[in-house]
Amino acid sequence: MKRKFLLIGFITLFMLVLAACGGEKESEQDPSLDKDESRETAQTKQELTEENGTRTIEYLGESYTVPEKVERIVVTGAMEAMEDMVVLDVHPVGAIAVGGKFPELYASVTDKAESIGEKIKPNFEKIVELAPDVILGSTKFPEEVHGKLEKIAPTILVSHISTDWENNLNLLAELTGKQADAEKILSTYKADIEAAKATLIEKLKGQKVAAIRMRGGQAYVYPKEVFFNPVLYGELGLEVPNEVSKAKSQEAISVEQLADMNPDYVFIQFSADENADAPNALEDFKKNPIVQNITAFKNDQVFVNVVDPLMEGGPAYSRIKFLESVQQYLLK
Template sequence: MRTKLASIGALTLLAVVLSACGGKQADTTQGAATPAQPAATAPVAAPAANEPRTIKYLDKEYKVPAKAENIVITGALEAMEDAIVLDVKPKGAISVGGKFPPMFAAITGQSQSIGEKTQPNLETIVKLKPDVILGTSKFPAETAEKLTKIATTFPVSHISTHWEANLRLLGELTGKQAKAEEVLKQYKADTEAAKKQLGEKLKDKKVVAIRVRSGNIAIYPADVFFNPSLYTDLGLAVPEEVKAAKAQETLSVEKFAQMNPDYLFIQFSEDENTDKPTALQDLQNNPIIKSTNAFKNGKVFVNVVDPLAQGGTAWSKINFLKAAVTNLSK
């Protein structure tokens, strides 16, 4: 009996040992089939949802949030015009005479005024907690420095030839790059169509755009105001007076008469002539001015686009091109 029990015990012990060895082998085999187990490594933190990114604008790099949702526009009416084109609604925007002009009604319904063009209200801008500030290249260094301490600030260029870079900047900030490119492509197509429509009609004609400011006649260089639309895009001849202009220059009535344009576009805003509200009428009724070809032949066009339009922006160029071609075709 004892011999039988000992045999049974030995067999049981052997079975236990074999079972243990088999289990261990199974575990080892399973581990070898998946050598890199995620659970065996420390968890990796997900990237921040709004991790900064770099945007290049006019050969300079700027750090901005991945999503620039709160945009404040100050000083740069150019950026305000671009916002119309891309349907961007800034959290803070420029007011004119204490209110938002009708020209910007489509984008300023929920915006807060951050002051006038040349007088930004820094306290208001701080309260708005902007992700990005669109300032202007016209700001003095002191103002630009104060804005930069609030948020990344872009000195949006007021130079007309930078209009494409300005539009692309806003498109990249807001995720509307495709729309910006579509606008640029369409404008170039419209320009080519306009040139074909006008043909050689204006080959020997002098076409000029002026702005009436503080009651004076102001002209601009060929790459400022609406001049690039006339002389670069439509390929019209550049008058000598425009070639000679280094910046905004005031022309006397006598010099304007000597210039003697055949076609004249006048931009007149009451906000820029508060001290001389009748300046436009005075100009139109001046006998010396009335002796010029444009006035004699009925080729004077006043405010063919909103008088606040800056000229060198996508909105200005799109709308001025349509109006210019319509009037120059008469």
């Protein structure tokens, strides 16, 4: 009889332990990742690390420990990284959607990717499901988002500053073993810049070239180190308009201010996604009597969307495509 009671007690204790373990596992698998990552995800990461080993890479003065072999990359927030993937032919397993779909701009590399949410709204649960080796986020992310991503996989915040474009390209190349490809892309681009510079500086001496982006129905200019300006003013050496020199960030420019600048050539980027509430803004802008008296508009030297309007301007892909367009339109 005593043995029977002992057996019943043992079974009861065993069932309580199982119930406690089950409750613990349920709480750990919170998709919001506000708590510790799930036991299953942690175990998977540990197994992959033990199998593949790790290595340390340097990026913008910081050290990052990543798997020896990086095959599964998720990109969230970092549009710059998406452009670098296009030029290096790197195919992520998870990528940014815009308006619920992948932009045509990235079509060549999103053939095997799944959406992990919008640009500034990552779907953490989906990212966990994809089990990435590395996550490429954005330096625009708040610390809270960065912390959640770090719980899933090694996370590198890719710089959104245009002057870091070479570092960004080399980062992706080092992660994926495509250093030779990156070196070739950079050397070719720099040679093309020098060839174009020699001709353009002479032809456009004393003339002004401006790049404008329309968002929410408003025209904006950027500092000389941002958008396509580094190509125009930094690499090609064209004259920097005062309105651009004074800009501290993305700054709205009125038609009167643009008239004061009076550029001889204007490149305008207009995306329907960025002007959903003002779809006719560009046409209304061009019809404005003040705008029609600006030299570029009078001489029909205004070029709209010479590259995909979603291009960031700073990354290698933006620079390569924009340089091609500058040569096409300014060397007529």
